[in-house]
Amino acid sequence: MEKVKVMIVDDSKVSRTILANHLSRTNFEVVAMAKDASDALLLYKEHNPDIVTMDMNLPDSDGIECSRRIRAIDPEAKIVMISAMRDTNLVARGKEVGIGAFLQKPVSTNEIIDALMTLCQKKVSQVAMLRESYAKIFVHSLRQGIFEMLGVRVDPTLELYEKKYLDVNGIAVIIGLTGTPNGRAITYMSKDTMKNYSAKMLGTDDLTEDEIQDAVEEAANIIIGHGVSNVNDVFKDKELRITPPGTICGAGIRVASPKLTTFKLTASTDFGDICVNVGFAEGE
Amino acid sequence: MDAKLVNPFIDAFMAVMPQIGFPTPKRTKVYLQDKNAISAGVVVMVGFTKQMRGNVVYNMDEDTAKFIASTMMMGMPVSEFDAMAQSAICELSNMLSANSATNLTQMGLEVDISTPNLTIGQGFSIKISEGQYLTIEMDLGGHKVDIAIAVDRNN
Numbered sequence: 382m383e384k385v386k387v388m389i390v391d392d393s394k395v396s397r398t399i400l401a402n403h404l405s406r407t408n409f410e411v412v413a414m415a416k417d418a419s420d421a422l423l424l425y426k427e428h429n430p431d432i433v434t435m436d437m438n439l440p441d442s443d444g445i446e447c448s449r450r451i452r453a454i455d456p457e458a459k460i461v462m463i464s465a466m467r468d469t470n471l472v473a474r475g476k477e478v479g480i481g482a483f484l485q486k487p488v489s490t491n492e493i494i495d496a497l498m499t500l501c502q503k504k505v506s507q508v509a510m511l512r513e514s515y516a517k518i519f520v521h522s523l524r525q526g527i528f529e530m531l532g533v534r535v536d537p538t539l540e541l542y543e544k545k546y547l548d549v550n551g552i553a554v555i556i557g558l559t560g561t562p563n564g565r566a567i568t569y570m571s572k573d574t575m576k577n578y579s580a581k582m583l584g585t586d587d588l589t590e591d592e593i594q595d596a597v598e599e600a601a602n603i604i605i606g607h608g609v610s611n612v613n614d615v616f617k618d619k620e621l622r623i624t625p626p627g628t629i630c631g632a633g634i635r636v637a638s639p640k641l642t643t644f645k646l647t648a649s650t651d652f653g654d655i656c657v658n659v660g661f662a663e664g665e
Numbered sequence: 666m667d668a669k670l671v672n673p674f675i676d677a678f679m680a681v682m683p684q685i686g687f688p689t690p691k692r693t694k695v696y697l698q699d700k701n702a703i704s705a706g707v708v709v710m711v712g713f714t715k716q717m718r719g720n721v722v723y724n725m726d727e728d729t730a731k732f733i734a735s736t737m738m739m740g741m742p743v744s745e746f747d748a749m750a751q752s753a754i755c756e757l758s759n760m761l762s763a764n765s766a767t768n769l770t771q772m773g774l775e776v777d778i779s780t781p782n783l784t785i786g787q788g789f790s791i792k793i794s795e796g797q798y799l800t801i802e803m804d805l806g807g808h809k810v811d812i813a814i815a816v817d818r819n820n
Contacts, residue, residue, distance in 0.1 A: 555712075624713060627792065
């Protein structure tokens with residue numbers, strides 16, 4: 382894949398260096414570093430980067446004003462603000478001038494890459510964007526959720542799910558996602574796994590069918606809830622929300638997902654696979 | 666559950682169905698339920714967030730789903746409940762939910778809706794509420810659609 386050109390605007394040399402280090406092992410290439418707004422404008426014209434990271438505090442201006450001027454030169458310019466402070470007022474003003482994402486310092490490599498990937502969609506396919514920006518966050522929350530609930534370490538796999546149906550024999554907890562992107566996350570497992578899981582979770586296997594279902598539902602709430610919180614943390618301008626769970630139970634259930642791009646996450650444990658299928662509406 | 670929250674869904678059904686070829690939808694039964702619903706064959710679940718949270722389920726048998734899909738597509742024969750028919754049912758659920766959302770806005774409730782989740786299979790259990798929820802039975806020219814509603818204001 383072609384390298385994506387990045388320009389860093391920050392008055393602090395330390396911050397510029399940290400950011401450049403974050404990006405050095407990725408597909409993003411830092412083509413320019415500006416220490417103030419006037420530098421930024423000159424370098425933008427010279428290098429025409431695909432994406433700009435913008436600090437709020439600049440010696441000759443501020444990040445909002447500098448972004449406004451860049452967007453005046455190039456209305457398509459993609460800018461992510463990375464600043465020490467972040468409040469709704471700043472986000473609102475930033476959105477007005479066309480800043481696409483907001484991150485708070487210090488940023489992790491994952492955060493910055495997720496934000497950059499989302500913004501430069503013209504460079505990466507929709508599927509890659511959804512995978513990198515969203516699905517991977519749910520992989521993390523699946524791993525974390527299982528560890529917190531059961532003390533078991535898992536390394537979930539992630540794959541694009543292209544089959545027509547998702548087949549469920551056991552239980553599936555469906556949680557809707559509203560906001561951008563719109564979608565749904567289905568946490569599912571087989572009948573045996575749900576019994577084993579709830580027994581391990583609650584420390585007894587003397588459980589009714591309802592108690593078993595409730596245990597799985599709770600797990601789904603935790604895993605998907607964490608995932609959505611993490612998405613909202615990474616993309617400060619997103620407000621993804623979850624619907625209450627709807628739980629289906631039985632054999633030979635087929636879930637069809639027309640017009641969704643879906644990913645299958647599988648966490649293999651000693652007592653069976655815990656799977657999540659997370660899907661996002663196309664065109665988001 | 667606040668009974669006032671149910672009317673926007675009934676109104677949406679009554680308003681949308683005539684537009685897609687069902688001139689006289691009838692409400693045949695309304696009842697409270699606390700046990701899990703059972704799939705009649707095709708189940709679409711739509712979730713709501715923001716000022717009202719919950720789930721709404723459209724539950725029908727496969728014949729009814731095919732009949733609705735066929736009517737929506739101007740009488741095109743639908744012998745299998747295939748991808749196109751599934752899309753039609755999802756589209757219908759979207760229209761019903763979006764229309765319900767508009768009705769809710771007029772009551773002062775801002776809501777967001779999830780993508781419809783279409784599930785196929787007979788006899789599986791569906792749980793959308795910890796407590797009681799309302800089921801409305803609708804009749805479409807001899808075909809039955811159950812709308813199960815479990816929603817609450819989000820304070």
